[in-house]
Amino acid sequence: MIILLVGISGVYTIMNLNDLNQLIESIIKNDSRIIKLAEESLDDLYSLTAAEDKYLISRDPDYYQQFKNIRSDFTKRVDELEKIADTDVKTGLLTEIKKFQGLYDVLIDERKSLTVQEKNNQTYVIDREMITREIDQKLRNLVRVSTEDRNTKLQRSKDMSTQITNVFNISLSLAVILVIIITFFNTRKINLPINLLSERAKEVAGGKFGDPLNISSPPEIKELADTFNMMCERLQELDQMKIDYISHLSHELRTPLTVIKEASSMLQEGVFSKVPEKQEDLFVLIKAECERLILSVNRILDFSRMEAGKMFFSFQKASLRPIIEKNVLKLSPLIQKKKMDITLDIPEDIPSLRMDKERIEEVFENLLSNALKFTSEGGKITVSAKSNGENNTIEISVSDNGRGIPEDGLMQVFDKFKRVDDKRSAIRGTGMGLAIVRHIINAHGGHIWVKSKVGEGSTFTFSLPAL
Ligand code: ADP
Numbered sequence: 001m002i003i004l005l006v007g008i009s010g011v012y013t014i015m016n017l018n019d020l021n022q023l024i025e026s027i028i029k030n031d032s033r034i035i036k037l038a039e040e041s042l043d044d045l046y047s048l049t050a051a052e053d054k055y056l057i058s059r060d061p062d063y064y065q066q067f068k069n070i071r072s073d074f075t076k077r078v079d080e081l082e083k084i085a086d087t088d089v090k091t092g093l094l095t096e097i098k099k100f101q102g103l104y105d106v107l108i109d110e111r112k113s114l115t116v117q118e119k120n121n122q123t124y125v126i127d128r129e130m131i132t133r134e135i136d137q138k139l140r141n142l143v144r145v146s147t148e149d150r151n152t153k154l155q156r157s158k159d160m161s162t163q164i165t166n167v168f169n170i171s172l173s174l175a176v177i178l179v180i181i182i183t184f185f186n187t188r189k190i191n192l193p194i195n196l197l198s199e200r201a202k203e204v205a206g207g208k209f210g211d212p213l214n215i216s217s218p219p220e221i222k223e224l225a226d227t228f229n230m231m232c233e234r235l236q237e238l239d240q241m242k243i244d245y246i247s248h249l250s251h252e253l254r255t256p257l258t259v260i261k262e263a264s265s266m267l268q269e270g271v272f273s274k275v276p277e278k279q280e281d282l283f284v285l286i287k288a289e290c291e292r293l294i295l296s297v298n299r300i301l302d303f304s305r306m307e308a309g310k311m312f313f314s315f316q317k318a319s320l321r322p323i324i325e326k327n328v329l330k331l332s333p334l335i336q337k338k339k340m341d342i343t344l345d346i347p348e349d350i351p352s353l354r355m356d357k358e359r360i361e362e363v364f365e366n367l368l369s370n371a372l373k374f375t376s377e378g379g380k381i382t383v384s385a386k387s388n389g390e391n392n393t394i395e396i397s398v399s400d401n402g403r404g405i406p407e408d409g410l411m412q413v414f415d416k417f418k419r420v421d422d423k424r425s426a427i428r429g430t431g432m433g434l435a436i437v438r439h440i441i442n443a444h445g446g447h448i449w450v451k452s453k454v455g456e457g458s459t460f461t462f463s464l465p466a467l
Pocket of ligand 1: 366370371374400402403404405413431432433434435458
């Protein structure tokens with residue numbers, strides 16, 4: 001719109017400036033020149049008669065030459081005037097002047113051959129006076145007409161300049177007003193949704209999520225609002241997850257504490273004082289629940305270190321096999337209790353790796369205890385390792401033929417607080433194990449992924465860079 005306005009006023013100004021230019025050119029080339037030539041011709045006219053008289057009286061050839069020169073100048077000027085005359089009136093006047101000039105030439109030729117008395121002849125004097133008066137009059141008329149024309153053109157050029165200035169000023173003012181209006185509306189259009197977003201952000205900061213924002217605004221702001229909505233949705237989800245998780249974790253910590261409390265009360269009250277085997281069982285139970293509690297608390301501590309970015313690693317060259325065997329041994333009472341079959345498929349020449357031994361032990365402990373936890377009695381667990389020459393990594397897998405993970409949960413098992421299908425399941429856990437495992441593997445420069453089918457089992461595989 002502004003460009004159109006500027007364009008139109010530009011074209012108008014250029015066209016008018018052209019006209020103005022032509023007008024000024026015509027003033028300079030025609031009117032001023034005509035006035036100047038006509039005034040010079042008038043001077044010529046009187047110099048001509050004076051030179052004529054002097055020559056005819058003295059017969060001095062110098063005067064005759066002077067007369068000829070003036071006459072030639074006069075003729076040249078009149079010829080030029082005829083060429084540049086731009087109106088019929090001027091052309092008419094010049095035709096008249098030429099006619100009288102011709103008469104004057106004839107008169108001179110006649111006079112040259114007369115005697116002195118005849119030269120002073122009254123008729124001749126009267127004729128010449130009449131001719132010069134006519135030429136004088138016509139030339140003065142020419143000056144007057146040209147002066148009038150020049151004044152009219154000057155007035156017109158003045159009007160045109162004023163008009164051009166006015167149009168320029170008006171279009172400039174219009175453009176400025178338009179810019180102000182457009183800027184005002186644009187600013188309003190941007191400010192309104194931004195204010196809305198800011199208000200909503202304050203509400204979200206106060207824990208009030210509300211409905212998603214639906215604002216009609218420029219595409220950039222709309223995109224921002226959509227991202228904001230997505231962020232709110234995610235925050236709300238995390239908020240809910242946190243609430244669910246805290247209740248789950250409290251339960252997770254309360255269960256062993258309740259068992260310990262009940263068992264120790266029974267021991268204190270001497271319920272099985274006469275049955276030492278039962279008492280022994282109670283001690284074993286208390287110990288197992290204490291270990292579970294320590295494990296859970298250790299996980300929570302690990303998790304908070306991980307979240308704070310303060311999980312430190314001490315890397316060294318170490319062999320995989322002893323770590324795996326140590327963990328299998330640690331879990332063997334449970335493996336036996338559940339009558340599980342565990343197979344190790346680790347090549348003898350599997351190379352040593354750069355790792356934090358304790359953290360990698362933690363990884364195995366997590367993966368193996370999950371496999372045990374989510375596989376029913378008599379199941380099968382396999383730990384295997386192989387070199388992947390393509391990526392120059394060692395890939396280690398822990399597979400089970402347990403309950404498996406539903407497809408929609410596969411992407412989430414490594415997320416913090418995530419317990420797939422945990423509501424209906426009676427299987428205990430903090431939901432932090434795999435998040436910690438992934439963090440440890442990533443810190444080693446490796447990756448972890450899972451393949452699983454419900455009812456068939458799961459395979460967790462992680463890769464570690466070879467040396
Ligand atoms: P948790 O301490 O609850 O086991 P994890 O982070 O170790 O937490 O595991 C997260 C979830 O992943 C578990 O709650 C479970 O739903 C699923 N999961 C992990 N390992 C297995 C497995 N071997 N078989 C089936 N599901 C598993």
